[in-house]
Amino acid sequence: xxxxxxxxxxxxxxxxxxxxxxxxxxxxxxxxxxxxxxxxxxxxxxxxxxxxxxxxxxxxxxxxxxxxxxxxxxxxxxxxxxxxxxxxxxxxxxxxxxxxxxxxxxxxxxxxx
Amino acid sequence: xxxxxxxxxxxxxxxxxxxxxxxxxxxxxxxxxxxxxxxxxxxxxxxxxxxxxxxxxxxxxxxxxxxxxxxxxxxxxxxxxxxxxxxxxxxxxxxxxxxxxxxxxxxxxxxx
Numbered sequence: 001x002x003x004x005x006x007x008x009x010x011x012x013x014x015x016x017x018x019x020x021x022x023x024x025x026x027x028x029x030x031x032x033x034x035x036x037x038x039x040x041x042x043x044x045x046x047x048x049x050x051x052x053x054x055x056x057x058x059x060x061x062x063x064x065x066x067x068x069x070x071x072x073x074x075x076x077x078x079x080x081x082x083x084x085x086x087x088x089x090x091x092x093x094x095x096x097x098x099x100x101x102x103x104x105x106x107x108x109x110x111x112x113x
Numbered sequence: 114x115x116x117x118x119x120x121x122x123x124x125x126x127x128x129x130x131x132x133x134x135x136x137x138x139x140x141x142x143x144x145x146x147x148x149x150x151x152x153x154x155x156x157x158x159x160x161x162x163x164x165x166x167x168x169x170x171x172x173x174x175x176x177x178x179x180x181x182x183x184x185x186x187x188x189x190x191x192x193x194x195x196x197x198x199x200x201x202x203x204x205x206x207x208x209x210x211x212x213x214x215x216x217x218x219x220x221x222x223x224x225x
Contacts, residue, residue: 006155034213043117043204043216044156089155100146100169101214103155 002027004092006104014112019080021107023090024072030092033066033073034101039086047088048075077109085111115139117217119205125223126195133191134220138207145188146214147180148204149173156204156216162188163210195224 003026013019025033031052036044050057050064050073057064061080066073077084087108091101118137126132138145143164148156159178160170164185174180177195182188192199202221206214 004155036216043218045216046213049213091155099144099208099211099214100158100161101156102158106153106155 002030002092002102004090004102004104006090006107008107009105010108010110012110012112013080015080015082017080019075019077019084019109019111021075021088021090021109022072023074023092023104024070025092025102026071027092027094028068028071029094032093032099033064034091035062035064035075036089036091036103037086038089038106044089080111082111082113085109117205117207117215119203119217119220121220122218123221123223125225127225128197129194131191131193132195132222133189134203134205134222136188136190136205136207136217138187138205139215140186142207142209142212142215143185144208144210145182146206146208147188147190148206148216150202150204150219151200159190159203192222195222197224200224 006023034049037047038044061078063076087106089106090104093101120135146161147159150156162182177193180190202219204219206216208214
C-alpha cells in the first residue's frame with residue numbers, strides 16, 4: 001500500500017521568511033496530493049491540493065509542487081506570518097475509488113516574530 | 114455551523130467498556146470516512162462509506178470496532194471492550210465522490 005514520508009518533523013523560521021516542507025510517496029498510482037493545516041485541538045483543514053496532471057499550483061502565499069517521476073511533492077509558504085504556526089500534514093491518494101488519504105507524519109511549523 | 118459535527122468531543126472510559134461515537138456529515142456529501150489520530154502522528158484511515166454502504170475497512174479496524182451509516186446520513190463508530198491502545202482522536206470526514214475531504218473536530222477517547 002501507499003506510504004508517505006514527510007520532512008522535517010519540526011521547522012522554525014523567522015517571520016517573513018519562507019518555509020518548505022517535503023513529502024515522498026511510494027505508490028505511483030497516487031494522483032491526488034492535499035496539504036492540511038491543523039492547529040492545536042482543531043480539525044485538519046485543507047489549505048491546498050494538487051493533482052498529478054499539474055506540476056505546480058499556487059494560492060496567494062502558498063504553493064505546492066509535484067514531481068511525479070521522483071514521487072515527491074512540496075509545500076512552500078512565503079512571507080510567513082505568526083498565524084502560519086501549526087502542524088502541516090501532506091497526504092496522497094488515488095482520486096478514483098476509495099479516495100482514502102494516506103498522511104505523512106506531520107511538520108510542526110513555528111514562526112518566530 | 115454546517116460542517117461535520119462529532120459527538121461526544123471527549124470520552125473517558127475504563128478499560129473493557131464499550132464506547133460509541135457519532136458523526137453528522139455535511140448533508141449533501143455521499144461519502145463518510147473515519148480516521149484515527151494519535152498524538153504527534155497523521156490521521157490513519159479506518160473505514161469509509163458511500164451512502165449507506167461500507168466499502169472499505171483498514172486492517173487497523175479490529176473486530177472490536179464496528180461502524181454503521183444506516184440511512185446514508187449520520188454514522189456511528191463503536192468500540193467494544195476498549196483497551197488502552199484505543200486511546201486516540203477519532204476523526205470523521207465527509208466529501209462528494211472525488212471531492213475535498215472536510216474533517217470534523219474529532220472525538221477524543223481516553224481509556225484508563
